[in-house]
Amino acid sequence: MKGQPAMSDSEVAAMLTSVPGWAVKDGAIEKTFSFANYHETLAFVNALAYVVHLDDHHPDLMVSYNRCVVRLNTHDVNGLSMNDFIVAAKANALYAQR
Numbered sequence: 001m002k003g004q005p006a007m008s009d010s011e012v013a014a015m016l017t018s019v020p021g022w023a024v025k026d027g028a029i030e031k032t033f034s035f036a037n038y039h040e041t042l043a044f045v046n047a048l049a050y051v052v053h054l055d056d057h058h059p060d061l062m063v064s065y066n067r068c069v070v071r072l073n074t075h076d077v078n079g080l081s082m083n084d085f086i087v088a089a090k091a092n093a094l095y096a097q098r
Helices: 010-016 039-056 082-096
Strands: 023-025 029-033 061-066 067-072
Touching: 010 023, 029 082, 039 061, 039 067, 039 082, 067 082
Parallel strands: none
Antiparallel strands: 023 029, 029 067, 061 067
16 A cells, blocks of 8 residues: 555545444544454454455454454555455454354
8 A cells, every 4th residue: 555645535435335334533444343242252353353364454453342343544554545444344244244
């Protein structure tokens, strides 16, 4: 992504419609995923780690007993990029499969 500009506010707003549940917060997109217990939470985190590692785009994760907050931004552009929305869509798809 080096050399690419961050997405504009209007581009971000348009892309948010394609990733339900995600919101812009402090220069990143963020979503909280809820689970029944710690085992389900960690299963999601481990599966997400595998998926995003393949894309070489790693979110910040905040993990607790029954939830995981996923936060995405692109450090190389100091803002949001298409990669953030791709990973957000993959996280939503992974969550839907549980």
